[in-house]
Amino acid sequence: MNANQTRQAAIAAIATNDAVASQFDYTQQPTSSVWGDNVFSVAEMAERLPKNVYRSLKKTIADGGTLDLTVADAVAEAMKTWAIERGATHYAHVFYPLTGLTAEKHDSFFDPDTSGGTISGFEGKTLIQGEPDGSSFPSGGIRQTFEARGYTIWDVTSPAYIMENPNGATLCIPTAFVSWTGEALDKKTPVLRSMQALNEQAQRVLRFFDTAGAFVSSTAGAEQEYFLVDKRFYYSRPDLMASGRTLFGAPPPKGQEFDDHYFGAIHDRVLACMFDVERELFKLGIPAKTRHNEVAPGQYELAPVFEFSNIATDHQQLIMTTLRKVAEKYGLICLMHEKPFAGVNGSGKHLNYSMGSSIAGNLFDPGDTPAENAQFLVFCSAMIQSVFRWSKLLRAAVASASNDHRLGANEAPPAILSIFLGDELTQAIEAIATGSPVTAKQDTLSVGVDVLPPIPKHSGDRNRTSPMAFTGNRFEFRAVGSSMSIAGPLVVLNTIMAESLSEFADKLEASGASSVGEVGSVVESIVKDVWTGCSAVVFNGDGYSDNWHAEAEKRGLPNLKTAADALPQIKAPEAVELFKKFSVLSEREVHSRYDVYAEQYIASVNVESNLVVEMVRTLIFPAAVRYQGELAQSLANLKAIGIEPDHKTVDKITDLIKNIQDVTEGLETLKAKEAEITDVEEHCTFVKDEILPVMLTIREYVDTLEGYVADDLWPLPTYQEMLYIR
Ligand code: ADP
Ligand code: MG
Numbered sequence: 001m002n003a004n005q006t007r008q009a010a011i012a013a014i015a016t017n018d019a020v021a022s023q024f025d026y027t028q029q030p031t032s033s034v035w036g037d038n039v040f041s042v043a044e045m046a047e048r049l050p051k052n053v054y055r056s057l058k059k060t061i062a063d064g065g066t067l068d069l070t071v072a073d074a075v076a077e078a079m080k081t082w083a084i085e086r087g088a089t090h091y092a093h094v095f096y097p098l099t100g101l102t103a104e105k106h107d108s109f110f111d112p113d114t115s116g117g118t119i120s121g122f123e124g125k126t127l128i129q130g131e132p133d134g135s136s137f138p139s140g141g142i143r144q145t146f147e148a149r150g151y152t153i154w155d156v157t158s159p160a161y162i163m164e165n166p167n168g169a170t171l172c173i174p175t176a177f178v179s180w181t182g183e184a185l186d187k188k189t190p191v192l193r194s195m196q197a198l199n200e201q202a203q204r205v206l207r208f209f210d211t212a213g214a215f216v217s218s219t220a221g222a223e224q225e226y227f228l229v230d231k232r233f234y235y236s237r238p239d240l241m242a243s244g245r246t247l248f249g250a251p252p253p254k255g256q257e258f259d260d261h262y263f264g265a266i267h268d269r270v271l272a273c274m275f276d277v278e279r280e281l282f283k284l285g286i287p288a289k290t291r292h293n294e295v296a297p298g299q300y301e302l303a304p305v306f307e308f309s310n311i312a313t314d315h316q317q318l319i320m321t322t323l324r325k326v327a328e329k330y331g332l333i334c335l336m337h338e339k340p341f342a343g344v345n346g347s348g349k350h351l352n353y354s355m356g357s358s359i360a361g362n363l364f365d366p367g368d369t370p371a372e373n374a375q376f377l378v379f380c381s382a383m384i385q386s387v388f389r390w391s392k393l394l395r396a397a398v399a400s401a402s403n404d405h406r407l408g409a410n411e412a413p414p415a416i417l418s419i420f421l422g423d424e425l426t427q428a429i430e431a432i433a434t435g436s437p438v439t440a441k442q443d444t445l446s447v448g449v450d451v452l453p454p455i456p457k458h459s460g461d462r463n464r465t466s467p468m469a470f471t472g473n474r475f476e477f478r479a480v481g482s483s484m485s486i487a488g489p490l491v492v493l494n495t496i497m498a499e500s501l502s503e504f505a506d507k508l509e510a511s512g513a514s515s516v517g518e519v520g521s522v523v524e525s526i527v528k529d530v531w532t533g534c535s536a537v538v539f540n541g542d543g544y545s546d547n548w549h550a551e552a553e554k555r556g557l558p559n560l561k562t563a564a565d566a567l568p569q570i571k572a573p574e575a576v577e578l579f580k581k582f583s584v585l586s587e588r589e590v591h592s593r594y595d596v597y598a599e600q601y602i603a604s605v606n607v608e609s610n611l612v613v614e615m616v617r618t619l620i621f622p623a624a625v626r627y628q629g630e631l632a633q634s635l636a637n638l639k640a641i642g643i644e645p646d647h648k649t650v651d652k653i654t655d656l657i658k659n660i661q662d663v664t665e666g667l668e669t670l671k672a673k674e675a676e677i678t679d680v681e682e683h684c685t686f687v688k689d690e691i692l693p694v695m696l697t698i699r700e701y702v703d704t705l706e707g708y709v710a711d712d713l714w715p716l717p718t719y720q721e722m723l724y725i726r
């Protein structure tokens with residue numbers, strides 16, 4: 001089959017796709033009956049563990065710390081029995097290396113014994129600690145191969161679960177991955193440390209509002225955007241397969257200009273896939289809640305209900321895994337890349353972020369009483385100050401080669417970090433900051449927080465162009481990329497909040513106030529100081545407009561356009577100090593992260609530039625010269641019968657071929673030069689300034705060519721086909 005026949009065959013196959021056979025009978029097996037089926041939940045533990053063991057485990061879950069080995073033995077035994085009852089044959093310590101992916105190594109529950117039978121090798125110490133050969137995971141220099149030992153340690157706060165496969169099941173144990181020197185080699189460990197730091201500082205503040213005492217955890221709900229394309233098209237696109245995005249492809253005649261896809265009726269095959277995904281997620285105890293079509297054709301969203309940050313992070317990884325896996329059952333490929341298709345919307349992972357405790361409630365909720373309002377104002381001010389002070393670090397936390405194609409592309413928040421508060425909240429805070437008279441109600445006065453106005457309940461106004469939007473009881477960090485782990489952004493958010501809260505706690509403690517009735521003036525001064533120093537970061541207008549870019553520059557807000565510009569912020573001296581101060585990352589851990597992320601940036605663009613060269617040579621060029629040959633032949637034929645032919649098309653194609661060849665050669669020369677660069681930062685800059693622009697030039701020529709070459713010779717599935725046929 002030549003290239004085009006593959007395309008035609010794909011289209012024919014999809015066109016005759018049978019209706020999706022129904023798999024679930026919700027009347028017989030309602031969702032509630034499968035919920036959490038594959039999770040070794042707290043309820044399951046309560047049922048299966050001896051009372052004292054259960055109590056001890058619950059205490060470890062609540063307070064952190066390590067599990068006593070005798071307790072661990074009992075837990076391991078119960079967990080194994082539970083897993084084997086569910087058909088599990090293997091167990092795996094699942095961990096989250098710096099690649100942002102999930103890693104797992106499976107071991108059988110059974111070992112042969114000397115008498116010809118089997119014994120089970122799953123004990124307490126196997127449950128709480130594993131020792132995978134971690135030498136092949138990027139550690140940014142923390143661990144040389146000769147000291148390859150890394151440990152995985154069960155995160156008792158994140159429950160074990162079973163992953164099903166048609167041929168068996170595996171017990172999965174979520175773990176942190178650390179080196180033998182105790183340094184974090186993964187994404188989970190810093191999340192846990194940053195949650196700890198946030199809790200400590202929040203407690204110091206909450207004491208003044210009589211709401212301290214229960215663990216303050218940050219909460220996260222990440223809305224996952226993704227594309228689905230037919231598997232058959234995907235396999236004819238080497239660029240999609242190897243880099244996750246199309247490196248070529250002319251815009252389709254119909255793009256997203258009618259806005260007819262967003263919230264539109266969901267295609268049956270896609271909807272069937274979504275039902276299946278959600279069913280799988282429910283079994284894993286992941287509260288998938290919302291599904292809808294997104295803005296671009298072929299683009300969708302899944303949002304779970306929010307959870308504690310560390311659980312949400314683990315679940316977020318599982319959501320991506322499940323989406324990918326289940327989509328294939330329906331002949332679809334789930335694209336998680338931030339910008340799989342140029343010219344149509346990219347995908348983000350809007351990270352809804354808040355914090356709270358069982359006593360204090362949601363700390364970003366203005367609340368009903370003046371005391372709650374005062375508490376809210378402190379936490380809200382902390383957020384404003386943190387984002388203002390650490391906007392570059394936040395930008396770095398969402399930096400990747402793939403997210404660069406999305407941020408600032410007039411569909412996603414710009415690379416400039418600002419906060420949207422909405423007009424009413426802005427006015428309320430401004431009123432306090434400027435000391436304007438406050439229309440306080442009687443009950444406002446009664447608790448002594450007399451300077452503080454009632455905070456308006458969320459007015460419902462929305463700003464979808466802000467990278468950090470207040471949405472009534474949480475902030476929505478919209479710059480996070482769809483393919484990313486939410487761990488990095490959460491670590492930064494938790495840590496910078498911890499810092500601001502620690503400063504406010506210092507002020508509260510120094511004031512000598514001892515109860516909620518006495519903190520009014522301190523809260524007022526906190527709000528005032530933050531507003532005076534940091535209000536430049538508050539912007540309620542259209543973040544996509546050019547005006548904002550000009551305005552932001554006037555305000556002195558940083559605009560780090562690319563990952564190459566942003567990544568070094570991770571290891572800026574002040575960031576290193578911050579992470580050290582709150583025991584979230586050591587200096588070596590910070591540097592290792594920069595090294596790994598920078599290498600990833602370089603590696604992903606390198607894969608893409610390799611692909612560009614290869615696809616031009618083996619797919620684009622052959623198609624172009626074939627068509628050129630056909631045209632030339634036809635011109636000769638016309639001439640032979642005395643018709644003076646028009647050369648326009650063949651000239652155009654000849655020109656394009658020449659340009660493509662020249663620029664591709666140029667790219668190869670650049671790549672040879674690139675190979676000589678040894679400094680990582682310099683390398684990133686070279687990639688950004690030299691390699692990527694040339695790739696784009698080649699793309700422009702190729703996309704123009706696509707509009708000329710006969711469709712039956714064009715080797716790549718088109719945008720029209722990938723975005724609309726399913
Ligand atoms: P929208 O599309 O309007 O932004 P969605 O319903 O798609 O809203 O997603 C909102 C997300 O915010 C959900 O994941 C939801 O659970 C989450 N969320 C709600 N409250 C909180 C909170 N207190 N902390 C963190 N996330 C929250
Ligand atoms: Mg949404």
